[in-house]
Amino acid sequence: MGKKKRTHPDLQDKLDRPWCFYCERDFDDLKILISHQKAKHFKCERCGRRLNTAGGLQVHMNQVHKETLTVVENALPHRHGLEIEIFGMEGIPDEVVAQHNQRVTQQHFADLHERSIATGNPIAGYGGFGGGAGGSGHKKPKLESKEDLKKRLAEHKARKAAEKEGGATSSGNATPLDGTPGVVQSPGGGFQSVGSPSFGGAHISPPPAYGHPYGQSAYSQAPQHPYQPQPAPLLHGTTYYSPPVTHATASPQYQNPYQGYSMTSPPPLQYRGGAYHPPPHSMSTASSDMHQPPNTLPPPAGLPQRPSFAPDVNAEQSPVATSIHEPAQNEDPAAETTPAAEKAVPTKKKYKKDPAFIRLVYTDNEMSPEEKMAKLARYAFVPDHAKETVLGVSNSAVTGAVNSILAAEPTADMVDNTIDDAGLSTSLNEASGKTVPEPIEEVPTTMADEAMNDTGTVTADTLVDKNAIATAEKTRDETMEE
Amino acid sequence: MSLFGGGSSATQAATSSTQGDTSKDVEVANPPEDSISDLSFSSAANLLAVSSWDKKVRIYEINNNGEATGKNYFEMGDAVLSCAWSKDGTKLVAAGADRSAMMVDLKASQGVQLQGAKVAQHEDTIRCVKMWQFNGNDMVVTGSWDKTVKYWDPRDSSGTPAGIIQCPNRVYTMDTRDNLLVVGTAERQIQVINLSKPQDVYKTISSPLKWQTRVVSCFTDATGFAVGSIEGRCAIQYVEDKDVGLNFSFKCHRQQDTSQRDVAKVYSVNAISFHPVHGTFSTAGSDGTFHFWDKDAKHRLKGYPEVGGSITATAFNNNGQIFAYAVSYDWSKGYAFNTPQYPTKIKLHPVIGDECKPRPGSKKR
Numbered sequence: 001m002g003k004k005k006r007t008h009p010d011l012q013d014k015l016d017r018p019w020c021f022y023c024e025r026d027f028d029d030l031k032i033l034i035s036h037q038k039a040k041h042f043k044c045e046r047c048g049r050r051l052n053t054a055g056g057l058q059v060h061m062n063q064v065h066k067e068t069l070t071v072v073e074n075a076l077p078h079r080h081g082l083e084i085e086i087f088g089m090e091g092i093p094d095e096v097v098a099q100h101n102q103r104v105t106q107q108h109f110a111d112l113h114e115r116s117i118a119t120g121n122p123i124a125g126y127g128g129f130g131g132g133a134g135g136s137g138h139k140k141p142k143l144e145s146k147e148d149l150k151k152r153l154a155e156h157k158a159r160k161a162a163e164k165e166g167g168a169t170s171s172g173n174a175t176p177l178d179g180t181p182g183v184v185q186s187p188g189g190g191f192q193s194v195g196s197p198s199f200g201g202a203h204i205s206p207p208p209a210y211g212h213p214y215g216q217s218a219y220s221q222a223p224q225h226p227y228q229p230q231p232a233p234l235l236h237g238t239t240y241y242s243p244p245v246t247h248a249t250a251s252p253q254y255q256n257p258y259q260g261y262s263m264t265s266p267p268p269l270q271y272r273g274g275a276y277h278p279p280p281h282s283m284s285t286a287s288s289d290m291h292q293p294p295n296t297l298p299p300p301a302g303l304p305q306r307p308s309f310a311p312d313v314n315a316e317q318s319p320v321a322t323s324i325h326e327p328a329q330n331e332d333p334a335a336e337t338t339p340a341a342e343k344a345v346p347t348k349k350k351y352k353k354d355p356a357f358i359r360l361v362y363t364d365n366e367m368s369p370e371e372k373m374a375k376l377a378r379y380a381f382v383p384d385h386a387k388e389t390v391l392g393v394s395n396s397a398v399t400g401a402v403n404s405i406l407a408a409e410p411t412a413d414m415v416d417n418t419i420d421d422a423g424l425s426t427s428l429n430e431a432s433g434k435t436v437p438e439p440i441e442e443v444p445t446t447m448a449d450e451a452m453n454d455t456g457t458v459t460a461d462t463l464v465d466k467n468a469i470a471t472a473e474k475t476r477d478e479t480m481e482e
Numbered sequence: 483m484s485l486f487g488g489g490s491s492a493t494q495a496a497t498s499s500t501q502g503d504t505s506k507d508v509e510v511a512n513p514p515e516d517s518i519s520d521l522s523f524s525s526a527a528n529l530l531a532v533s534s535w536d537k538k539v540r541i542y543e544i545n546n547n548g549e550a551t552g553k554n555y556f557e558m559g560d561a562v563l564s565c566a567w568s569k570d571g572t573k574l575v576a577a578g579a580d581r582s583a584m585m586v587d588l589k590a591s592q593g594v595q596l597q598g599a600k601v602a603q604h605e606d607t608i609r610c611v612k613m614w615q616f617n618g619n620d621m622v623v624t625g626s627w628d629k630t631v632k633y634w635d636p637r638d639s640s641g642t643p644a645g646i647i648q649c650p651n652r653v654y655t656m657d658t659r660d661n662l663l664v665v666g667t668a669e670r671q672i673q674v675i676n677l678s679k680p681q682d683v684y685k686t687i688s689s690p691l692k693w694q695t696r697v698v699s700c701f702t703d704a705t706g707f708a709v710g711s712i713e714g715r716c717a718i719q720y721v722e723d724k725d726v727g728l729n730f731s732f733k734c735h736r737q738q739d740t741s742q743r744d745v746a747k748v749y750s751v752n753a754i755s756f757h758p759v760h761g762t763f764s765t766a767g768s769d770g771t772f773h774f775w776d777k778d779a780k781h782r783l784k785g786y787p788e789v790g791g792s793i794t795a796t797a798f799n800n801n802g803q804i805f806a807y808a809v810s811y812d813w814s815k816g817y818a819f820n821t822p823q824y825p826t827k828i829k830l831h832p833v834i835g836d837e838c839k840p841r842p843g844s845k846k847r
Contacts, residue, residue, distance in 0.1 A: 357745040362712045362814040369813030381560045381579045
């Protein structure tokens with residue numbers, strides 16, 4: 001799998017997230033959802049006991065405290081009923097699920113739109129879409145059609161490469177004739193190897209020499225082997241390129257393992273969203289099998305990712321790249337090269353933590369409310385000097401008038417603010433983000449006034465699942481103490 | 483001692499939830515006629531001083547049932563923005579838009595109309611006044627929009643300050659505890675002064691928060707201070723560099739918009755008060771709510787429902803059994819919302835049970 005996580009979840013990811021029936025919040029994990037429900041909705045306010053379901057809480061209240069529970073706490077107004085038994089994601093009526101999905105979908109597209117506006121400015125130079133709201137119209141389709149983008153990029157690269165090759169295009173069988181290992185990489189890159197048409201073709205002309213050429217081209221070539229067995233689904237209908245060297249260099253003794261491999265377990269080939277994810281496990285097996293005999297090679301674990309990204313074609317083309325395939329190198333920027341549209345947007349975490357819009361009730365950062373008040377006519381200070389009395393009075397009248405205009409400003413600001421919201425929220429994000437170097441550590445959630453119990457959710461962003469659960473449990477302990 | 487006559491057993495149940503109860507809060511009779519700018523409890527008795535934009539400073543005495551009676555008042559030349567008691571709780575100083583500070587001695591003027599003595603003078607409105615002791619003598623410190631902080635010796639009637647500190651900007655807020663003086667100014671600057679060397683600024687930092695500083699408040703143990711900003715956020719800041727790891731900030735006084743899920747309304751944090759005994763603290767904001775927090779456990783102890791208007795000032799009494807909060811318009815929504823209907827009142831909240839106690843067993847994180 002590609003290491004780089006997409007910074008923004010796609011629609012399916014969002015739809016797949018578990019969410020709470022009662023408050024419509026969504027969570028990373030079902031476990032966290034359940035602990036959220038226990039803490040927020042199914043907790044007994046008398047003794048703090050956390051029940052599993054609303055019904056359970058009802059019975060508990062009835063039996064232990066002799067009280068009747070009528071509504072679920074902290075629930076949305078139309079969701080606080082007790083009649084539906086909810087546990088995690090179970091029990092949610094279909095129509096509510098549909099409603100939720102619709103809302104998420106709408107939100108998703110709204111977010112996309114908003115993001116394109118928000119990020120339009122910083123990358124104004126890219127591809128010529130202008131900044132501001134105007135750019136969004138152009139940008140949105142770009143964001144949506146990542147696959148198309150990549151496909152076109154791949155096509156383009158392939159075409160160029162093919163030209164370089166001297167017209168060897170669109171034919172898997174044409175290229176095997178081609179020469180040296182290093183060059184061979186270039187037309188296909190890792191990307192095209194997806195479509196390598198036939199393994200059988202490779203058998204037909206196995207050149208005898210395996211060792212030396214293979215050793216040179218091993219890294220880039222190796223990952224391709226497992227894919228060759230694939231019956232070449234015509235994914236893109238573009239260039240088919242069967243990496244010639246692989247076949248050319250494969251000595252007879254190595255063909256058998258391949259064959260066996262291809263028959264028993266063809267690696268699941270995934271082509272999604274432009275990123276091609278080779279299955280790491282099968283890959284490493286295959287490569288280690290082959291590599292060990294000829295010479296020693298860097299750990300094969302690092303191999304899988306490299307050839308998989310379309311934009312990596314360039315990197316793959318250079319002979320240097322073929323010789324330094326170490327895991328660390330795989331992390332290099334080239335590996336993360338994704339279309340700029342995707343890259344420029346802020347990270348998902350921030351976007352999740354802060355509501356999309358933050359509206360300051362008092363918006364004037366430059367002047368305190370007291371100062372505004374003090375400038376009002378009725379508070380205007382008249383220095384107590386006999387001579388200046390007349391002057392002072394007229395002064396204060398003028399100040400008063402001016403200030404009532406000034407005073408009207410905040411409201412106007414607020415209107416502006418609604419328009420500027422996108423920008424404002426960005427700046428707020430910056431303000432609260434970790435990008436700003438400052439000693440202070442943000443702990444918005446632990447003390448955030450909305451929910452003490454949700455620590456786990458947010459911490460989960462930065463921790464491995466296990467830790468997140470641990471945190472959730474810790475939080476549960478604390479709520480018990482209440 | 484059951485202050486406010488509240489039975490402890492009945493209240494115990496209510497305090498088990500995180501949502502507090504304000505139904506037992508007692509309203510102070512005869513409140514000021516205009517917005518309330520500051521509240522201050524005497525350290526000697528349950529005397530509450532209230533400064534207001536109506537130019538008056540009122541002193542209420544609170545009895546054991548939580549009923550407040552107006553005890554005395556004095557008037558100043560213009561809106562009063564701040565008031566403070568001396569350490570022994572016998573003298574009260576107030577300052578405001580008339581650019582001066584007045585001090586009254588309650589012992590000396592028992593039972594008669596208070597007559598203030600002018601103790602400070604600035605070039606612009608005095609936003610904050612505090613009292614502290616230097617070598618056992620009461621001293622007054624004033625912070626003004628003329629970008630200075632001045633020290634005054636009340637015994638010196640010459641009108642010259644005992645010391646002046648130039649501030650980076652207009653002084654918006656100030657707090658002092660023991661030898662710690664913290665000054666918050668416009669443009670997010672914060673000055674920390676060690677009052678044993680009052681002439682030197684110990685440290686000047688920019689606020690850990692990204693928006694205008696509304697309030698600073700010193701910890702009960704004077705090792706640091708809390709900062710509140712207009713952007714619904716509160717920062718805990720330690721003075722010494724060795725403690726910077728403990729600094730943090732958190733969001734508060736925000737509301738989700740009722741109609742749009744992703745819109746948060748962010749209110750300003752108007753007042754922060756530290757509990758004199760437990761070291762926990764309260765925040766109060768323009769949203770009209772107040773909350774009790776435990777900074778060491780990084781936990782909210784209690785939240786309270788909206789009280790009907792912005793809270794402009796808060797104070798704990800000397801033993802931390804009364805929490806006073808002032809509800810009045812704070813100008814946060816501008817001119818248009820300053821209506822005569824807006825409530826102006828002072829409420830006394832009995833601090834019962836564990837409301838302000840740090841959680842037992844909650845370890846420092």
